[in-house]
Amino acid sequence: xxxxxxxFEHLGIDDVxxxxxxxxxxGEMISNLSSMGVSVPGGFATTSHAFxxxxxxxxxxxxxxxALTQLDVEDVNALAKTGADxxxxxxxxxxxxxxxxxxxxxxxxxxxxxESMAVAVRSSATAEDLPDASFAGQQETFLNIVGLDNxxxxxxxxxxxxxxxxxxxYRVHHGFDHAEVAxxxxxxxxxxxxxxxxxxxxxxxxxxxxxxxxFITSSYGLGETVVQGAVNPDEFYVHKKTFxxxxxxxxxxNLGSKAIKMIYTDQANAGNSVExxxxxxxxxCLFSITDEEVSELTRQAIIIEKHYKRPMDIEWAKxxxxxxxxxxxxxxxxxxxxxxxxxxxxxxxxETGKVLVEGRSIGHKIGSGPVKVINSVKEMDKVNEGDILVxxxxxxxxEPVMKRASxxxxxxxxxxxxAAIIARELGVPAVVGCGNxxxxxxDGQNVTVSCAEGDTGFIYxxxxxxxLQENNIDSMPALPFNIMMNVGNPDRAFDFQSLxxxxxxLARLEFIINRMIGVHPKALLNFDSLPRETKQIVExxxxxxxxxxxxxxxxxxxxISTLAxxxxxxxxxxxxxxxxxxxxxxxxxxxxxxxxxxxxMLGFRGASRYISETFRDCFELECRAMKKVRxxxxxxxxxxxxxxxxxxxEAKQVVELLEENGLKRGENGLKVIMMCELPANALLxxxxxxxxxxxxxxxxxxxxxxLGIDRDSGIIAHLFDERNEAIRVLLSxxxxxxxxxxxxxxxxxxxxxxxxxxxxxxxxxxxxxxSLNPDSVLDTWFFLADTNVK
Numbered sequence: 001x002x003x004x005x006x007x008f009e010h011l012g013i014d015d016v017x018x019x020x021x022x023x024x025x026x027g028e029m030i031s032n033l034s035s036m037g038v039s040v041p042g043g044f045a046t047t048s049h050a051f052x053x054x055x056x057x058x059x060x061x062x063x064x065x066x067a068l069t070q071l072d073v074e075d076v077n078a079l080a081k082t083g084a085d086x087x088x089x090x091x092x093x094x095x096x097x098x099x100x101x102x103x104x105x106x107x108x109x110x111x112x113x114x115e116s117m118a119v120a121v122r123s124s125a126t127a128e129d130l131p132d133a134s135f136a137g138q139q140e141t142f143l144n145i146v147g148l149d150n151x152x153x154x155x156x157x158x159x160x161x162x163x164x165x166x167x168x169x170y171r172v173h174h175g176f177d178h179a180e181v182a183x184x185x186x187x188x189x190x191x192x193x194x195x196x197x198x199x200x201x202x203x204x205x206x207x208x209x210x211x212x213x214x215f216i217t218s219s220y221g222l223g224e225t226v227v228q229g230a231v232n233p234d235e236f237y238v239h240k241k242t243f244x245x246x247x248x249x250x251x252x253x254n255l256g257s258k259a260i261k262m263i264y265t266d267q268a269n270a271g272n273s274v275e276x277x278x279x280x281x282x283x284x285c286l287f288s289i290t291d292e293e294v295s296e297l298t299r300q301a302i303i304i305e306k307h308y309k310r311p312m313d314i315e316w317a318k319x320x321x322x323x324x325x326x327x328x329x330x331x332x333x334x335x336x337x338x339x340x341x342x343x344x345x346x347x348x349x350x351e352t353g354k355v356l357v358e359g360r361s362i363g364h365k366i367g368s369g370p371v372k373v374i375n376s377v378k379e380m381d382k383v384n385e386g387d388i389l390v391x392x393x394x395x396x397x398x399e400p401v402m403k404r405a406s407x408x409x410x411x412x413x414x415x416x417x418x419a420a421i422i423a424r425e426l427g428v429p430a431v432v433g434c435g436n437x438x439x440x441x442x443d444g445q446n447v448t449v450s451c452a453e454g455d456t457g458f459i460y461x462x463x464x465x466x467x468l469q470e471n472n473i474d475s476m477p478a479l480p481f482n483i484m485m486n487v488g489n490p491d492r493a494f495d496f497q498s499l500x501x502x503x504x505x506l507a508r509l510e511f512i513i514n515r516m517i518g519v520h521p522k523a524l525l526n527f528d529s530l531p532r533e534t535k536q537i538v539e540x541x542x543x544x545x546x547x548x549x550x551x552x553x554x555x556x557x558x559x560i561s562t563l564a565x566x567x568x569x570x571x572x573x574x575x576x577x578x579x580x581x582x583x584x585x586x587x588x589x590x591x592x593x594x595x596x597x598x599x600x601m602l603g604f605r606g607a608s609r610y611i612s613e614t615f616r617d618c619f620e621l622e623c624r625a626m627k628k629v630r631x632x633x634x635x636x637x638x639x640x641x642x643x644x645x646x647x648x649x650e651a652k653q654v655v656e657l658l659e660e661n662g663l664k665r666g667e668n669g670l671k672v673i674m675m676c677e678l679p680a681n682a683l684l685x686x687x688x689x690x691x692x693x694x695x696x697x698x699x700x701x702x703x704x705x706x707l708g709i710d711r712d713s714g715i716i717a718h719l720f721d722e723r724n725e726a727i728r729v730l731l732s733x734x735x736x737x738x739x740x741x742x743x744x745x746x747x748x749x750x751x752x753x754x755x756x757x758x759x760x761x762x763x764x765x766x767x768x769x770x771s772l773n774p775d776s777v778l779d780t781w782f783f784l785a786d787t788n789v790k
Contacts, residue, residue, distance in 0.1 A: 004102035020124030043188035058093035121154035146268030195320025198223035200416035210494035221261030229417030359434035361457030367407030407449035431457030455491035477785035493566035503570030505771020506748035512559030523589025524548035556625035564635035606644020623661035677701035682730035685737035699749025722751030
């Protein structure tokens with residue numbers, strides 16, 4: 001019987017040639033990881049010998065090979081006809097008697113008397129899920145199959161799926177000999193996720209390759225909607241080391257729209273066993289799994305990754321009956337884990353234009369060209385080399401033409417759908433989950449698709465100028481001070497951490513508030529008394545969180561902890577919010593609470609805000625978030641920076657206020673840095689330093705206030721220069737005061753990024769660190785190394 005059928009529990013990773021990568025991996029986990037708490041549903045697999053005998057006894061082997069040898073896969077119409085012919089031959093052929101009997105016996109053993117048990121019938125190719133090829137979604141899976149006859153039909157459907165158009169094309173493009181690849185069908189107990197949730201997770205960040213996190217996607221119902229890209233799922237990032245230390249470790253939560261879900265039908269045969277229905281509006285506004293379930297998924301993912309000793313791509317499902325989490329597939333991640341860490345590729349937009357559509361970015365590249373809207377797989381031959389492929393849902397059926405496109409845009413899909421995986425593998429930028437790309441974009445329209453600006457991918461009108469920079473960072477030249485980075489956007493943290501750096505010299509809290517929250521903190525504190533219209537907008541924004549205040553605090557925690565995790569153990573200096581009143585007014589509900597100032601740049605901002613009675617409750621929320629990140633999550637590499645401190649009295653008050661809120665300087669290693677950005681700060685540097693652990697010089701405001709220049713004014717912009725002699729005198733005084741006190745001094749203003757000669761002067765003054773914008777790190781580093789040698 002084992003020539004035809006093998007139980008999962010008797011399989012291991014060395015059985016890929018026998019039962020394919022997917023089934024071998026299921027057996028490996030059941031055999032080795034069950035005792036460690038990794039839950040995998042049981043089942044059995046047909047063998048590659050059974051598949052080949054099936055073809056041979058039906059005189060199909062030579063017939064199929066001849067058809068495929070004569071096929072030009074670039075001819076989409078010929079590919080479709082040949083694939084359809086071969087699949088028909090397979091489906092019309094009977095299963096051999098010995099295979100029939102073996103399936104009957106194994107299926108009866110699996111049922112163990114439970115005749116109503118549903119199974120999944122999955123494909124597993126012998127070349128599948130190898131470290132250098134994903135084969136993602138190339139063959140079929142059939143869910144909710146009940147009854148022996150239906151199982152046998154599904155097995156033949158799986159066999160036939162080896163000859164899907166996409167699978168044939170994929171093998172040719174990746175150099176696999178058709179005749180060398182066999183198909184195994186895995187028959188596995190169904191997890192009742194139709195009444196719960198399911199999804200996909202990776203043990204690294206799929207966009208940057210950062211391996212310090214587990215990235216989890218989740219949606220309601222059976223997992224095929226997530227895998228296919230038919231739904232925009234919830235997303236979670238969990239920091240591995242923090243999780244293993246037993247601390248709260250969820251870095252990010254993104255609420256997906258989850259508009260549909262796949263459930264069982266009353267029929268349990270291949271092709272009719274599942275259906276897709278809409279998800280209730282209330283459910284869409286909730287996360288599809290709890291934080292506890294996110295943690296359980298992380299636990300199992302880490303165990304699996306450690307066992308396989310490589311980054312993994314894992315499908316999971318929660319059973320609605322027993323409430324447990326199960327692993328239904330695990331394969332090696334095949335794209336980011338293979339990329340070279342020594343060569344950095346940077347795509348940079350040189351100009352921007354009108355944003356037509358936006359969605360989730362896949363990869364970090366930029367592509368441009370004419371739009372080609374495709375409504376069905378039958379229209380694929382319309383796509384020419386260099387077109388922008390636009391579709392409602394780009395699944396692996398489209399693989400034969402995906403490589404022709406310079407970029408891909410879909411209305412639906414998340415970062416772990418098969419379309420995204422294939423796009424990454426092909427090196428094509430993709431923006432998924434746009435919602436209305438097929439409506440907004442028209443055939444022939446020239447657009448630029450940018451995935452180089454973070455989490456959000458933008459589709460700009462027109463063919464815009466962009467640049468590709470490549471740098472080898474194997475051996476960066478030594479400098480007498482540290483190069484740090486200004487990182488405002490947590491979306492880019494995992495990407496930027498791969499640059500040479502000594503940590504983050506400036507992380508702006510207002511960037512996190514603006515991008516991830518968008519609501520004035522007072523509006524959240526006073527949610528119940530908001531005007532009706534504003535309240536409705538806020539209510540939608542805070543979906544998935546326990547309360548308005550929890551939303552504000554948790555989103556701050558997510559932003560700060562993402563930066564901290566990306567750069568740990570290097571220092572991450574987080575500046576407390578420094579919105580001006582006009583900027584706060586732009587947040588939802590902001591106009592209700594903000595004063596109308598003539599010159600907000602010199603008004604109610606910085607330390608003055610924190611210690612005022614009107615804003616103190618908002619400031620306490622910032623402190624609560626900082627405290628959670630440092631004390632509960634354990635990211636003690638986070639340091640606090642206080643901006644715009646006008647007087648020594650304010651310095652004393654704000655440090656005392658921090659202590660009242662559980663952020664005592666020196667406790668748990670906490671360092672509190674002051675922004676040195678007013679002439680008064682530099683002139684009275686020694687007095688200010690009594691209350692702080694060092695200075696971070698803000699050259700933008702220091703230049704503005706020293707030279708009397710409104711930095712927002714275009715009329716006198718030509719006079720704005722951080723290298724002015726008056727500025728240099730103040731900088732020298734601040735640096736020497738810090739050196740004398742044995743305290744940290746760095747600079748985080750724009751000056752060193754714009755003027756490498758200014759960075760060189762600071763280096764000569766003995767500054768500890770220069771914090772640069774990420775796009776200027778490498779150029780400035782090499783410039784300083786060169787001038788330092790000279």
